[in-house]
Structures are given as structure tokens and as C-alpha cells.
Amino acid sequence: MANEKTTTDQAQEMVNLTINNIPVSVPKGTKIMEAAKSIGIDIPHLCYHEDQRVKARCRLCSVEVTGKRRLLAACSTVVWEGMEVHTDTPIVRDTQVTILQMLLANHNQDCLTCPRNQNCDLQRLCSRFNIQQSHLPRVEKHEKPIVTNPAIVRDPSKCIRCGRCIQACKDIQGIRALTYCGRSADLRVTTAFDKPMETTDCILCGQCSLVCPTGAIVEKDDTQKVLDALQDTSKHVIVQVAPSVRVALGDAFGMEPGAIVTGQMVTALKLLGFDKVFDTNFGADLTIMEEGYEFLDRLQNGGVLPMMTSCSPGWVNFMEKHFPDQRDHLSSAKSPMSMFGAIAKTYYAQNAGIDPHDIVTVSIMPCTAKKFEAARPELGHDGLSDVDIVLTTRELIKLIKYVGLELVSLPESDFDSPLGFGTGAGAIFGATGGVMEAALRTVYEKVTGKTLEKLDFEDVRGFDKGGGIKEATVELPGRTVRICVAHTLKNARKIMEQIRRGESPYDFIEIMACPGGCIGGGGQPIGTTNAIRRKRIEALYKIDRDLPIRKSHENPDIIKLYQDFLGEPLSHKSHELLHTTYHKVPLPYEFD
Amino acid sequence: MLSEQKPKYPLPADLQAKIDLVLESHDYDFTQIVGILLEVQDLDEMHYVPEPVAYYVANRLNMPVTNVFDILNFYSELSSTPRAKYPIQVCTSIACHVNDSDGLAAKLKELLNIDFGETTYDGRFTLEKVTCFGACDRAPAVRINGHVYDHLDTTEKIRALLDSLK
Amino acid sequence: MSEVRFLTENFGQYDPSSINSYMSIGGFQALRQAVAMDDPEGIATLISEAKVRGRGGAEYPMGRKWSQARAVKGEKKIIICNADEGETTTFKDRELIKNDPFNLIEAMIIAGYVMGATDGYIYMRAEYACYRPLLLNAIRQAKSYGFLGQNILGKGFDYDIHLYSGAGAYVCGEGTALIRSIEGKAGRPRMKPPFIKVSGLFARPTCLNNVESLSLVPHLLRDKDKRYLTYGVGESVGTKLVSVGGNVKHPGVFEIPFGTTVREIIDGLAGGLPDGHSLRLIQFGGASGKIAGPDILDTPYTYEDLRAAGVMVGSGAICVVDDRTSVIDFLRINQDFFYEESCGQCTPCREGNLHIKIILDRIANHTATKDDIKTMEKMARVMSMSSLCGLGETAQNTLRSAMQVFPEVFEVGGAE
Structure with missing residues (x-):
């Protein structure tokens, strides 16, 4: 995150140096590591990470600089005019090899x-x-x-x-x-x-x-649980895939960051043996219905404001641990994953004529905290968990490799019906600002009864905007709604402290625990960087743009679900299946 | 999240009051945490910072408890595990070594019947190996609760020292 | 030659718990002189003239350091006194603090004035906690006399001194580690740049000096007839505190003029070796210093001569080891020190110290192979070439010099 900013806009002062006798010109302030990378030299490193503050601890990137008695760390040393860097001398090699041997011995x-x-x-x-x-x-x-x-x-x-x-x-x-x-x-x-x-x-x-x-x-690896379930002929194993997985999965199969692999992914899951391959985007649309109506209800009936989204499980954990006194701000709506699971084991089971006890719901999530969410006792019904097994994107990659599938060459398939249809609103759940935007599309139309002309809420989009805290206002009849979107919990803490002080100006807040939202989640492929996060965000908005239906309340399967089963948003049945409660989590020690 | 453990309020009121005094004397300034912990540690007869105390100090200074834990384990004068009423620190660095600190350590081990890192059954003594504490001109020496006892070159002197610490 | 009294001239001359007593022997005159100067840069010049090099061990020219620190732009500059002397056999700063605390306080105030600082910090090792009350008392009295606080000596100079305690970590003698410790963190060094003169304690411009370096300043200011310059030889001007320990009859701290021979120090001042024992080796500058054999004895104790003889002044520690301790045992003890004291965050120092320890043990047990010796040499080189901080860089000084001075110790029989 915090790489020192080099001057980008104004005329950059350039510094000339040589690396292995190759002349290089880089902006002032560049580190040797980055200068070398710019000409295709990868200086070995372990502690260095392009999104983190420089630590200079592993010392693996030690290089020789003419005139210096000691080796310099390429990650932390800023280049200077006339610098002569050598990354491949006997002493450099010897040092790097020795450091690797030391690490290996331990x-x-x-x-x-x-x-x-x-x-x-x-x-x-x-x-x-x-x-x-x-x-x-x-x-x-x-x-x-x-x-x-x-x-x-x-x-x-x-x-x-x-x-x-x-x-x-x-x-x-x-x-x-x-x-x-x-x-x-x-x-x-x-x-x-x-x-x-x-x-x-x-x-x-x-x-x-x-x-x-x-x-x-x-x-925590749960792939074996899934393999076991898939082998068990008495089980009906269905899988749902979070919106952000389809734009991250390709990374592990040599595709460009941000590649959209929805169709191949669905094929892979079918080949893996899942009985049905569904889409969490459907759950996301359902979440928008419940959460959007809850917001309107709070707005109109003097409920606790600002209301805060509750789909990010890391964020929910954060609230329960660090701001339990403020947990009434959280929307009671379950996350898309858990809503999906609840519907799968009721509505879907009924329609398909399957005993819910025989259904295994698997979720592919960009997230480690989702594993914890799935294990929450309150997220279930009649002794059945909404979601039985959560796999991260990384585990899905392993399963796809396990069965020997070349993702890139797979034909594309469509999600199964009826829980496999999601709108553009559901798709953008995976990006910071997406839940808010999806909610606004529905809330606006429900309140005004008018068709939203411009669906894109640019103010709440983007990875870098506002340092991760974005604000906007939306005009509803008789009321200006102030909204806020934040990602990372460092930013969430700022928002929460403001709320605790009673100074929050907002009505509705979206929080995602991970940088960039779910596309940057802790369960995404190794190698996920901020640059890649930006690409994935773009990909999600492209998916949204290309879909014929971009508002949750226009999802025909959602409409049918309410007609046939739930009644209406916030109905008794909805509350029973799709809403949850939050708890104060005790810390090891608490003092007055 | 997982565990339904009850909140604990584990500090006796008098201990809490004493800790508060230390914190107050440091103006609740978190940068003084090292000095604070040195003082808080000596409030315990076993000269260590128990876990609840560490949490308490972190809470009062509004700093992450990981920071306190890190500090307790980084500085050799601080401990997060019980020591003894009289932790005996034996310097094993070179100036003491060449003046037979090994002999001194061996004698202490023999008299106390413990090894380095161990505590006597009555909790009175623990033996700690430390690096140079700047009493090289008084070698061989030990340091006990901040006091240096020097020229411990005979069994009689060592025994007399141990006997004097009740 | 014998001991001289320049830096130590106040020792025993006043009651270290009384500012009045200190002032009765001319205390705070140097400060008055300093603030009366037209340009405080003159003080840096004075230090440069005396060719003072940092007494903590790094030997950096102190006058230059002060000039550079003065030149740094920035508000709320900071002076730090490094009283964390952790090098083995180094206890000279202890004597300065114990015998002459007010001089140190005066020096800190002068430094603050010269640098335009607002705060001074003394970072004192936990092992010297017994002198805390003495220093706190000195600070309190100086404050009540208006030498600290607001508008000092009517010069519009606001400055305060804070006393911080270490808690047993040799690495905190390293500047960035010391700073982290004062900031309330574990004392792990950080990379440089940013250099602490630009961004040090609390990210403010910081000038860090050793106790002995600082203590010299009031004496230099009062030294009207430039007596200090009459001591010493060549580039090694003046006097130095040496702390002599190990196998000598009278270990202690002595102020010697540069140029005194090592023999004069050991035999003359420290009483020589215990009867019936001969000299094996001497370690100069503490655990991170280098060693020499008996042929060093007639070398004059100067920066240049010691360096030519393969050792360094460093902190001024002189550890004498007689024939009862073998070279390899000595090296193992020294290695144990670094094995304990490395902060462990950078790979070469964390892992290197461990492996060198293992190999030294093998040499002592006669199980080392020629490969082990090569590995050890390589580890030592990698550590000094690529470690994050000065601790790792210098940790194998002793071993590397021992390999030069006592090559026979490393001749092992094992196969390739």
C-alpha cells in the first residue's frame, strides 16, 4: 500500500545509473529493486513485497554498488546519479546463495x-x-x-x-x-x-x-471434505461461486490478471462432479432485496443509522470483537453466501424434492473468514448449516489441478438453474463499492418508482479513491441520503470511531474487510497485489456492463422466489431464513 | 467468536492500584512502556509481568497487547514468565568468564541444586545466564534485583550471599 | 606515562547529588560560555579542532556530526545521549555518570543549544538503573536552577531532558534500535536511510552521541589554554577513557593520553597480569572489537597505530586474556554473546550467529572439518557484508581477526 509516492504528474526528475553495465534512467526516488525490474532483472527477494513498506530484513536482495564497502539491499536503497549496480558478481551470488542455504537449514x-x-x-x-x-x-x-x-x-x-x-x-x-x-x-x-x-x-x-x-x-484446507462429499452417492452436492472468484481464478492458470473465466470455471466445477453449479450472485441479489428494504425500513421508521453492510465476514468479526457496542448498526441481513445456503436447503430442496439433510452446500469464496462464517451456529436452520463447506479460491485451484483440468482450454458452460442466475448488481458485490451501488440501484427505484437512468455510481467505485474511504450523496424523495464506502479494517476503524463518538454523518455504509473488497480477499490466489486487484475490479464492472439485467429486483428468479416462497422482503419467512443476529465476542481480558 | 468464555476481571484491586501509580508516574505515556514494565515487573514477588497485567497495561496505555508481549520477550531484563524472589543473574561474558564465572555458576548450581533457567523449590532463587552488565572490574559478579554482588571468588562468599537473601 | 585528568577532572571534586557543589567547581560555566558565543557553530569547530571521534565505538568525527546535525532543517530537533554501553568490558560511561552526572547534563544542554533542539533523551542501560536517581536528581536540580525548561539563560532557548531506561538488549546501542526503544517498541534496528540525523526519534532530526563524547564538550569549552590539544599523538588528539578488564590485577577505568602504549596501560595502570600467567590475547573495543596477540603490547594506543596493528580503539574496552583461556574458548564465549544479543530480524545475523556457534563448538570438540572452517569464514563474510545493522556487520570482527592472528587454531584435520 504504502510505497513512497514518486512524483507522477509533474515533470519527473530522472536519475541515470547502470545496472550490470546497462544504462538505466528512472525517476528520482526509485529503489534499486524497481530500477532493475524495469530492465527485466529480477533481484531475488523474500521480505520485499510491492504493496508493503520496505523491511530490508531478509537481505537476499543484497547487491554490489561500486565504491561501497558493503553490499546494499536493493529493496531499500534509493538510486543515485551515476550509481553502478552489480547484481551478479561472485560476492553477490555467494551472499544470496548462503542466505538461501541459511534459511533452508532452518x-x-x-x-x-x-x-x-x-x-x-x-x-x-x-x-x-x-x-x-x-x-x-x-x-x-x-x-x-x-x-x-x-x-x-x-x-x-x-x-x-x-x-x-x-x-x-x-x-x-x-x-x-x-x-x-x-x-x-x-x-x-x-x-x-x-x-x-x-x-x-x-x-x-x-x-x-x-x-x-x-x-x-x-x-485451512477443506478440499478433502469436498472430495469425500462428491464421492458420496447419497449426497446431493451443490456449489455456489462468489462473484470475485471468476476474475481471479485465471491467475493460477497463466491467464492475464483480471481475466474473466466464468464459463470455464462452471465447466470445471461440473467436471469435478458437483450435482449443481450455482452462483453466489443470485444470493447477492437476494441480499440486496433484504438489505435494501431493511435500509428503507430503518430510514422510514427511525431505525438505527447509519446502517452498515454485513456481507464481509472479516468485517462482521471485527464488529463483534472491537465494536460490539455498535453492532446494531450492522444490517441483520445474512451474507449472500449464507442466504444462498438457506434457500438451497429449503426452497431448492423442496422444489427438487430432495431431503435437505442430503444436500451438501459448498461455497467457493475469495475469503478465509467465510470458513468461520459457515461454522457459526446461528447461520442455519433446523439443525442444518446454511453452508457446509467453504473452499477458498486457492483450494478450488488445487481441486482443478487435482483432476487435471486445463482451465484455459475448457469449453464454457452456464450456471444451473434456478439459483444460478445473477444480475450485474450481484456481480459487482466482489468490488469495494459494489454492494452499495447494487443497493442504491434497487433502493432508488423502489422508493421513487422511477427507472434509474444512470446505473453507474462512479463516486463509490475504485480502489484508490479517498484512500479507501469514499463518500457520496443520493437524492431520495424528501431526503438526501449520505453514503460511505470503505475497504480495509484500518479504514473501518476510523468510520467506527466516528460513529462511536456520535459524529457520523452517514446513513448507509458499506465496509469490506479486504483491500479492494472480495477481489482482494485473503483466500484469493497467491500473488494477488494491488495492481491485480485493480484489474479484477475492472473485470467485475465489465461483467456488470455486459449483462442484460443489472438490478437485483429485476432478477426473474428472485422475483419468482418471493412470489413462490418468501412472500416479500423482510417477511416473516425472510427473517427466519435470511437474517441473523450478532454477538459481543469476549476478549481474553476485559477491564472496566 | 468461537469460545463463549466469560469476561475476566482478573486483577486484584490493590495490584491494579499499584500499577495505576506506576502508569501515572510515567504520565500514561506509552513511549515509556519499557520503563513502566520494568517497574510493574517488580510489583510481583516473582519479578515478572503476568499475562493479565500485560493486558491491563496495554489496555490502559491504549496500545496493542502484541506490542507489550513483544517487548516482554525482547528485553532480557523483562519476563513474561515467573522468575523467583531473587533471580540470580550470572554474567557469562568474556571479562567475567576469564575470571572464572564458570566456577561461580557451577558453585551456585551446586548450592542451589538447580540449573540455568530453573527455580528453587521454594521460589526463592532462579539462575539466569546474562551477558555483560558492566561490572567487569568486579568480576566474577552476579546481579540480583538490580544490585551487583562482586568478587564472588570463594565458596564462603557465595554461601554468605545466598544466606543473606531471605 | 600515567593517567591524566582532563575528562575526569571533576571526579571526586564535588558531590554528584548537589548542583551547588557542582557549580562551586565551575559547573555550568561552559554552558554560559556556549550561549554567549555569537555562532554556536564555533562549538562544533572546537570539537573538530580537538579531532574528537565518537567514543561509542564507531569513531565518527564528532565535530562533523554536530555541524551536519546543525545544518539539518527541521523543528523540534532531538539530542540523544547513548548511555547503553553494552560492549563487553566497557564500563567507562558508568564512571562518568556515577562521578560526574552534572557534567553530562550540562553537555546535553550545550548540545541542545548548538543543534537548536527542544528535547534531550538519555537512554541508559537497565543495568545502570541504580544511577537513575542520581541523574533524575541532576535533571530536577538543573531545571529548578533554570538550566532546563523555558527560556534557558534568557536566550529564548527551551529544552528539556528525559531519562529513558533500556531493559537488557545490547542491540539497543545501535542508533535506530535505541530510537525504537525510546518510542516504546522492541529495539530492532531499522534500515537506513532515512538517517537519524534527518528522521530519528519520533521522525524528528536527531543527533545521537555517546556519554563520553558528550561529556568531553564542557571540558573542551572551559579549556582556555587548550590543554587538551597537548595530549595525544598525531591525529589521535587528547585523552581517552579506557576500561580494562579480564585477567589483570587492577581492572578499572583510566583516562590516558593517546599514545600511551598498550603495555603501559596493562602493566602500569591495571597492575599487570595475575602472577604466574602470561598473555594470550587482548580484545580491543568489546565483543564487536578485534583481537591481537602479545606483540601488540608496545603499540601506542592511538586510532592509527591500533588500526595498523589490526585492531581498533572502538569503545575503549581492553579485555586481557591470559594463558588459562584458550583462543577457541574465548571465541566461543564471544560468539555466545552475539548468539544471545542478535535481534534476529535479518537472516545473515540470525542464522549466521547460530551456525558459527555450532562450528566453533565443533572446533573445540575436535570434530570440525575443513569444510566447516570454510563455511564459517563464508558466514562471517556474509554477515559483515550484508547484515541489516552494525551489530551483524561487526559481530564477526573478533572471529575474523582471530583467523588472522591465530591461524593454527583453525587448522583442523577433518576431510574436505
């Missing part, structure tokens, strides 16, 4: 059975530098993976202490659940007093797992 080398096998920065570098049997003694401590919650697993034996996870937690989310602890060879990454993550300030968003260069923090 690393659990069960690479073949590691969740990050073939997708690990350390492994890639060892391969690149042809690191062979090292004569350094193995010094790793034999620690077991820490599995205490349904979402995230930490494996300290894989940790290389680069600190990316700590920084993601602190700088993106402002949570600071992770910390370094100890020093020298005992330095490790952990939580306060080594408590299980879920009992700390952690909200299970998984951003740490997204930036970890190795397998030290990963999603």
Missing part, C-alpha cells in the same frame, strides 16, 4: 506435502539458484502446525521471519494480532502470549496468508 523441508508446494517463493528461489544438498546442519525447531480455528492454519516450522504477515495485519487492517517475539535464533512470529489466533484481536481475514512467501500461514 526450514521444515517437507515441500512435497506442503500446502504451498510449487507455489512458494522460497522454493522458487532455491530452484532458481540451484541450491543443492547443503552441508549446513539442519537447525529447524520441530513445531507442529497450529490448527485451532476453521479458517487459518499457522505452521511456524515454515516461517522465514520476513514479517510480511505482521505488516499486512498492521498496515492493511490495523489489527496487529501478529508480532515478532524473542530475538536471535529464537525470533518467531506469533500472537500475544501465543494464544490461538481466533481468541486474539485477529478477525481471520487471511491477508497474512495472502502475503506469506512460504507455507507458514495458510487457509
Whole structure:
């Protein structure tokens, strides 16, 4: 996030240097790492991450600069005029190889059975530098993976202490659940007093797992559960896919970031053996109906305002842990995923003539916290969970590879009916601002009875706008509605503190825990960066633009669902199935 | 989220009052956390910062508890685990080493019947290996609760020291 | 040659708990002199003239440091006194704090005035906590006499001094680590730039000096007839505090004029080695310093001569090791120190110290191979070339110099 801004607009001052005798001219303030990248030289690195503040800890990017006694870290050293950089001298190679050997000697080398096998920065570098049997003694401590919650697993034996996870937690989310602890060879990454993550300030968003260069923090793998369910002939296994997965999945199969692979993805899921492949976008449209009507109800009947969206489970966890006194602001509407699950096990089961006990609902989500959401006891009905198994995008990638599918070459197919039809409004749920925009499209038309001429609410779109906090006003009859859209919990905290002080000017607020919304979620493919997040956002708006129906309330299957089953938004049945309650989550210690 | 644990209010009122005094003397200034923890640690007879106390201090200074935990584990003078009434710090750095701090340590181990990192059964002593504490001109020396006891080069001196610490 | 009293001239001359007592021997005259000068740059010049190099160990020219710090633009500048002396066998700052606390306070105020700072911080190692009351008292009294606070000496100069405590971390002697510690964090060094003179404590321009370096300033200001310049040899002007420990009869802190031979220091001032023992080696400058064999004895103690002999003045520590300790044992103890004290955040220092420790143990157990020696050499080189901070850079100074001075120790029989 916080790469120092180089001057972009005004005439840039350029600096001339050479890297491996190749002349390079880069804007003033550029680091050696970036200057090298600009001419196609990849200086090895582990702690460096293009979206994070420079840490300069792994020292793997040490390079030689003529006239300097010591090697300089390419990630942290700003270029100067006339600088002569050498990235490939014997001393540089020797240093980089030695550092890799050191890391390896202190690393659990069960690479073949590691969740990050073939997708690990350390492994890639060892391969690149042809690191062979090292004569350094193995010094790793034999620690077991820490599995205490349904979402995230930490494996300290894989940790290389680069600190990316700590920084993601602190700088993106402002949570600071992770910390370094100890020093020298005992330095490790952990939580306060080594408590299980879920009992700390952690909200299970998984951003740490997204930036970890190795397998030290990963999603809890549930692929086997899905494979087992698919093998069980007595089960009817249906799958729903979140809007943001279809614009991220392609990354793992060599496609351009932001590639839209909806059709191939559906084919892949069918080939995997799912009985029905449905779309969370349908659930999103349903959410808009309930949440939109709830907002109108609050607006018209003096309910608690501002109302806040509740589809991001990391955000809901955050509220329950850090602002439980303000939880009445949360919309009682369940998330699209859980609404979908509830409908699948009632309406769909009835229509299809299947005993809901025999239905297994699987969700493909961009999110680790969704695994936690699915495990919430309050999200279910008659002893049945709304959602039985949640897989992250990363796990879906593994399953697709498992069955040997080349995603790129697969023919396209359509989602199944009736829970497979989503509008453009549902599609943009995956981007920051999308839920708000989708809600406004429906709320506006329902209140005014007029057709919205311009569907695009540009003010609430975009990754960088407003530093992640976007504002707008919407004119409804007799009332100007002030809205706010924020992504990342660091920004959410600002909004919440404003609310707690009683100074919030807003009526309706959308919060997404992850940067950019779900397209930047903690369960998305490894390698997700802010640049890629921007591309995925564009892709979602393209999907929206290209769809014939772009408003949730115009989704014919939604209309039919209300006609046949739910009655109307906020009906008794809706409340029973589609709404939930929130709790105060006790922290380890609480003081007056 | 998962656990339905009850909120805990684990600090005895008198301890809380003492901690508040320390915090007040540091103006509730979180930058002084290291000094605060050094003082808070000595409020406990076992010279450590218990977990609830760490949470309390973090709460009052409005800082993340991870920060407090990190500090407790970074600085060797701070501890998040119980030590003893008299933690005996033996300098093992070079100036003491060449003046037979090994012999001193061996004698202490023998007399107390504990090894480094262990505490006597009565909680009176613990043996800690530390790096140079700047009493090289008085080697071999130990440091106990901030006091340096020097020239401990005979069994008699060591025994007399231990006997004096009740 | 024997001890001289320039920097230590106040020792025993006044009651360190009384500002009146300090003023009765001319205390705060230097400050008055300083504020009376037309251009405070003159003080930096004075320091440059005396060719003072930083006494903490880095040996950076102090006058230049002050000039640079003065030149930095910025509000609310900060002076830090590094009283975290953690190098082994270094206890000279302890003597300055214990015997002459008011001089240090006066020096801090002068530094603040010269740099245009608003706050001074003394960061003192936890091990010296017993001197905290002494310094707090000195600060309090200085405040009540108007030497600290608002509009000091009517010069419109506002300045205060804060005393911060370390808690047992050698690495906090490193500037950026020390700053993080004062900021209320674990003392892990950060990368440079930004350099602390530009963005240091609380991101404010910061000038950081060692206790001994600072303490010299009031003495230099009062030194009308330039007595200081008469001490020393060549570029090594003046006097230096050395702290002598290890196998000597009278360990202690001595103020010597530069140029005194090592033999004069060890045999003359520190009473020589214990009877019946001969010299094995001397470590100069503490754990991150370098070592020499007995042939160093007749070398004059100057920056240049020591450097030519393969060692450095550094912090002024002189650790004498006699024939009862083997070279390898000495190295293992020294390595244990870094193994304990590395902050662990950068790979070379965290892992390198561990592996070198393992190999030194193997050498001691006679199980090391030639490959081990090569690996050790490589680790030491990688650490000094690529570590994040000065700790990692200098941690293997001792080992690397030992490989030069005592190559036979590393001749092992094992196979390739």
C-alpha cells in the first residue's frame, strides 16, 4: 500500500545509473529493486513485497554498488546519479546463495506435502539458484502446525521471519494480532502470549496468508471434505461461486490478471462432479432485496443509522470483537453466501424434492473468514448449516489441478438453474463499492418508482479513491441520503470511531474487510497485489456492463422466489431464513 | 467468536492500584512502556509481568497487547514468565568468564541444586545466564534485583550471599 | 606515562547529588560560555579542532556530526545521549555518570543549544538503573536552577531532558534500535536511510552521541589554554577513557593520553597480569572489537597505530586474556554473546550467529572439518557484508581477526 509516492504528474526528475553495465534512467526516488525490474532483472527477494513498506530484513536482495564497502539491499536503497549496480558478481551470488542455504537449514523441508508446494517463493528461489544438498546442519525447531480455528492454519516450522504477515495485519487492517517475539535464533512470529489466533484481536481475514512467501500461514484446507462429499452417492452436492472468484481464478492458470473465466470455471466445477453449479450472485441479489428494504425500513421508521453492510465476514468479526457496542448498526441481513445456503436447503430442496439433510452446500469464496462464517451456529436452520463447506479460491485451484483440468482450454458452460442466475448488481458485490451501488440501484427505484437512468455510481467505485474511504450523496424523495464506502479494517476503524463518538454523518455504509473488497480477499490466489486487484475490479464492472439485467429486483428468479416462497422482503419467512443476529465476542481480558 | 468464555476481571484491586501509580508516574505515556514494565515487573514477588497485567497495561496505555508481549520477550531484563524472589543473574561474558564465572555458576548450581533457567523449590532463587552488565572490574559478579554482588571468588562468599537473601 | 585528568577532572571534586557543589567547581560555566558565543557553530569547530571521534565505538568525527546535525532543517530537533554501553568490558560511561552526572547534563544542554533542539533523551542501560536517581536528581536540580525548561539563560532557548531506561538488549546501542526503544517498541534496528540525523526519534532530526563524547564538550569549552590539544599523538588528539578488564590485577577505568602504549596501560595502570600467567590475547573495543596477540603490547594506543596493528580503539574496552583461556574458548564465549544479543530480524545475523556457534563448538570438540572452517569464514563474510545493522556487520570482527592472528587454531584435520 504504502510505497513512497514518486512524483507522477509533474515533470519527473530522472536519475541515470547502470545496472550490470546497462544504462538505466528512472525517476528520482526509485529503489534499486524497481530500477532493475524495469530492465527485466529480477533481484531475488523474500521480505520485499510491492504493496508493503520496505523491511530490508531478509537481505537476499543484497547487491554490489561500486565504491561501497558493503553490499546494499536493493529493496531499500534509493538510486543515485551515476550509481553502478552489480547484481551478479561472485560476492553477490555467494551472499544470496548462503542466505538461501541459511534459511533452508532452518526450514521444515517437507515441500512435497506442503500446502504451498510449487507455489512458494522460497522454493522458487532455491530452484532458481540451484541450491543443492547443503552441508549446513539442519537447525529447524520441530513445531507442529497450529490448527485451532476453521479458517487459518499457522505452521511456524515454515516461517522465514520476513514479517510480511505482521505488516499486512498492521498496515492493511490495523489489527496487529501478529508480532515478532524473542530475538536471535529464537525470533518467531506469533500472537500475544501465543494464544490461538481466533481468541486474539485477529478477525481471520487471511491477508497474512495472502502475503506469506512460504507455507507458514495458510487457509485451512477443506478440499478433502469436498472430495469425500462428491464421492458420496447419497449426497446431493451443490456449489455456489462468489462473484470475485471468476476474475481471479485465471491467475493460477497463466491467464492475464483480471481475466474473466466464468464459463470455464462452471465447466470445471461440473467436471469435478458437483450435482449443481450455482452462483453466489443470485444470493447477492437476494441480499440486496433484504438489505435494501431493511435500509428503507430503518430510514422510514427511525431505525438505527447509519446502517452498515454485513456481507464481509472479516468485517462482521471485527464488529463483534472491537465494536460490539455498535453492532446494531450492522444490517441483520445474512451474507449472500449464507442466504444462498438457506434457500438451497429449503426452497431448492423442496422444489427438487430432495431431503435437505442430503444436500451438501459448498461455497467457493475469495475469503478465509467465510470458513468461520459457515461454522457459526446461528447461520442455519433446523439443525442444518446454511453452508457446509467453504473452499477458498486457492483450494478450488488445487481441486482443478487435482483432476487435471486445463482451465484455459475448457469449453464454457452456464450456471444451473434456478439459483444460478445473477444480475450485474450481484456481480459487482466482489468490488469495494459494489454492494452499495447494487443497493442504491434497487433502493432508488423502489422508493421513487422511477427507472434509474444512470446505473453507474462512479463516486463509490475504485480502489484508490479517498484512500479507501469514499463518500457520496443520493437524492431520495424528501431526503438526501449520505453514503460511505470503505475497504480495509484500518479504514473501518476510523468510520467506527466516528460513529462511536456520535459524529457520523452517514446513513448507509458499506465496509469490506479486504483491500479492494472480495477481489482482494485473503483466500484469493497467491500473488494477488494491488495492481491485480485493480484489474479484477475492472473485470467485475465489465461483467456488470455486459449483462442484460443489472438490478437485483429485476432478477426473474428472485422475483419468482418471493412470489413462490418468501412472500416479500423482510417477511416473516425472510427473517427466519435470511437474517441473523450478532454477538459481543469476549476478549481474553476485559477491564472496566 | 468461537469460545463463549466469560469476561475476566482478573486483577486484584490493590495490584491494579499499584500499577495505576506506576502508569501515572510515567504520565500514561506509552513511549515509556519499557520503563513502566520494568517497574510493574517488580510489583510481583516473582519479578515478572503476568499475562493479565500485560493486558491491563496495554489496555490502559491504549496500545496493542502484541506490542507489550513483544517487548516482554525482547528485553532480557523483562519476563513474561515467573522468575523467583531473587533471580540470580550470572554474567557469562568474556571479562567475567576469564575470571572464572564458570566456577561461580557451577558453585551456585551446586548450592542451589538447580540449573540455568530453573527455580528453587521454594521460589526463592532462579539462575539466569546474562551477558555483560558492566561490572567487569568486579568480576566474577552476579546481579540480583538490580544490585551487583562482586568478587564472588570463594565458596564462603557465595554461601554468605545466598544466606543473606531471605 | 600515567593517567591524566582532563575528562575526569571533576571526579571526586564535588558531590554528584548537589548542583551547588557542582557549580562551586565551575559547573555550568561552559554552558554560559556556549550561549554567549555569537555562532554556536564555533562549538562544533572546537570539537573538530580537538579531532574528537565518537567514543561509542564507531569513531565518527564528532565535530562533523554536530555541524551536519546543525545544518539539518527541521523543528523540534532531538539530542540523544547513548548511555547503553553494552560492549563487553566497557564500563567507562558508568564512571562518568556515577562521578560526574552534572557534567553530562550540562553537555546535553550545550548540545541542545548548538543543534537548536527542544528535547534531550538519555537512554541508559537497565543495568545502570541504580544511577537513575542520581541523574533524575541532576535533571530536577538543573531545571529548578533554570538550566532546563523555558527560556534557558534568557536566550529564548527551551529544552528539556528525559531519562529513558533500556531493559537488557545490547542491540539497543545501535542508533535506530535505541530510537525504537525510546518510542516504546522492541529495539530492532531499522534500515537506513532515512538517517537519524534527518528522521530519528519520533521522525524528528536527531543527533545521537555517546556519554563520553558528550561529556568531553564542557571540558573542551572551559579549556582556555587548550590543554587538551597537548595530549595525544598525531591525529589521535587528547585523552581517552579506557576500561580494562579480564585477567589483570587492577581492572578499572583510566583516562590516558593517546599514545600511551598498550603495555603501559596493562602493566602500569591495571597492575599487570595475575602472577604466574602470561598473555594470550587482548580484545580491543568489546565483543564487536578485534583481537591481537602479545606483540601488540608496545603499540601506542592511538586510532592509527591500533588500526595498523589490526585492531581498533572502538569503545575503549581492553579485555586481557591470559594463558588459562584458550583462543577457541574465548571465541566461543564471544560468539555466545552475539548468539544471545542478535535481534534476529535479518537472516545473515540470525542464522549466521547460530551456525558459527555450532562450528566453533565443533572446533573445540575436535570434530570440525575443513569444510566447516570454510563455511564459517563464508558466514562471517556474509554477515559483515550484508547484515541489516552494525551489530551483524561487526559481530564477526573478533572471529575474523582471530583467523588472522591465530591461524593454527583453525587448522583442523577433518576431510574436505
